[in-house]
Amino acid sequence: MRTRIVHEGADELSYEIRGIVTFAEELQKLGVDIIWENIGDPIVKGEQVPAWIKDIIAKEVQDNDSFGYSPTKGVKEARECIAEERKRESGVDLSPDDILFFNGLGDAISIVYTYLHRGARIIGPSPAYPTHSSAEAAHAGSPHITYTLDPHRNWLPDVEDIKNKVAYNPAVAGILIINPDNPTGMVYPRRVLEEIVLLARRHNLFLIADETYARLAYNGEFTPLAELVGDDVPAIVMRGLSKEVPWPGARAGWIEVYNAEVDESFARYVKTLNDAKMLEVCSTTLPQRVLPKLFSDERYETHVRARVEQYAKRANRAYAALGSIPGVIAPRAESSFYYSIVFDDMPEKGTLPIENVAVRERTEQAVKGVPVDKRFVYYLLASTGICVVPLSGFNTDILGFRMTLLEPDEETFDTTVKNIADAIVGYQKSVCI
Numbered sequence: 001m002r003t004r005i006v007h008e009g010a011d012e013l014s015y016e017i018r019g020i021v022t023f024a025e026e027l028q029k030l031g032v033d034i035i036w037e038n039i040g041d042p043i044v045k046g047e048q049v050p051a052w053i054k055d056i057i058a059k060e061v062q063d064n065d066s067f068g069y070s071p072t073k074g075v076k077e078a079r080e081c082i083a084e085e086r087k088r089e090s091g092v093d094l095s096p097d098d099i100l101f102f103n104g105l106g107d108a109i110s111i112v113y114t115y116l117h118r119g120a121r122i123i124g125p126s127p128a129y130p131t132h133s134s135a136e137a138a139h140a141g142s143p144h145i146t147y148t149l150d151p152h153r154n155w156l157p158d159v160e161d162i163k164n165k166v167a168y169n170p171a172v173a174g175i176l177i178i179n180p181d182n183p184t185g186m187v188y189p190r191r192v193l194e195e196i197v198l199l200a201r202r203h204n205l206f207l208i209a210d211e212t213y214a215r216l217a218y219n220g221e222f223t224p225l226a227e228l229v230g231d232d233v234p235a236i237v238m239r240g241l242s243k244e245v246p247w248p249g250a251r252a253g254w255i256e257v258y259n260a261e262v263d264e265s266f267a268r269y270v271k272t273l274n275d276a277k278m279l280e281v282c283s284t285t286l287p288q289r290v291l292p293k294l295f296s297d298e299r300y301e302t303h304v305r306a307r308v309e310q311y312a313k314r315a316n317r318a319y320a321a322l323g324s325i326p327g328v329i330a331p332r333a334e335s336s337f338y339y340s341i342v343f344d345d346m347p348e349k350g351t352l353p354i355e356n357v358a359v360r361e362r363t364e365q366a367v368k369g370v371p372v373d374k375r376f377v378y379y380l381l382a383s384t385g386i387c388v389v390p391l392s393g394f395n396t397d398i399l400g401f402r403m404t405l406l407e408p409d410e411e412t413f414d415t416t417v418k419n420i421a422d423a424i425v426g427y428q429k430s431v432c433i
């Protein structure tokens, strides 16, 4: 090329949740039966959307208007419904005009970071859902700035770490909170959120809260950020339909903007997000038309609660099997459908038995020079067919892996968890012998 065409942030884009699939598919071709535990898609794992939800969608499809563009910000009835829900949930007044729909939160995340001034940084959690950390790093053309979620303290955010990094890094313009969190399954306690809000207030920062799992907290102790920002801390809250309905294929998510007017440059930034969406015209219409019908249906709450109960049960069973293995730290998940296991004392060069020679040779070649968690994940895949994601794929130095709590068949779930537990112990022993 006669001029540079590669983006400064090109090396920052990585998504191990799908990246691991390439290796898994290679092993599949060599005869390994894969148990997909990498991706947070309940539908792929066999969860059935109830017939009454499908009926609502089918009825909406019959309306010709569902095939048209929608307003740039989103279908008015959907935004009004979300604003009413926020009033009920948190007692806050959110104007429907402060809601902007996207084609899933993946789209929202991309636009939110792309249109931020190049020098402005958003500090985010480590480990982190990689779409945030990659998009933020790519926007700045340098690695994402992170604060630690501490597995020794039930994955609590290290607020001192945030304080220090904010104080010593004037480029930090905002703090990202993923609550409930992916990949840890943790729910931020209210007092921690209050401390973060205070920090934002003190340093003139804005907050981004990804609350895509808001309704999937097991014990109902989730605190929406909207309740804490008062009338002075600018914030963007992200929610969507993907995980809650679940309907990830709808590609429907939205941002809610709080206190846009309290800061001139935040208001201008938010206008940029709206303008950017206008260039795209609008987001997918059908799911937005379905949303008010779904949220106002009395069966919806029962449906979501029933799903949450299933995940909570599986979280308990996974914790019982994996939570007390020596050498790993695995705090029980408190929400959603992820469970992260951290290596505290894991041998660097462990192995697992692999009968198929071609699979063994391919694995030995693939693990050369990779971090210890990726090495374990590759051996687990080759030895048992279980495909989990190494934690190092979540923009962190914390080593371990994430599995899901999505397997609907109890027996298969228990077997998978047991096989993972056996593999951890086997991998540890393989080096001691």
Ligand SMILES: Cc1ncc(COP(=O)(O)O)c(C=O)c1O
Binding pocket: 040, 103, 104, 105, 106, 107, 129, 178, 181, 182, 210, 212, 240, 241, 242, 248, 251, 252, 253
């Ligand atoms: C924390 C978090 N935010 C956003 C997303 C993206 O969701 P969507 O399907 O709305 O793009 C995910 C998907 O796994 C997620 O875990």
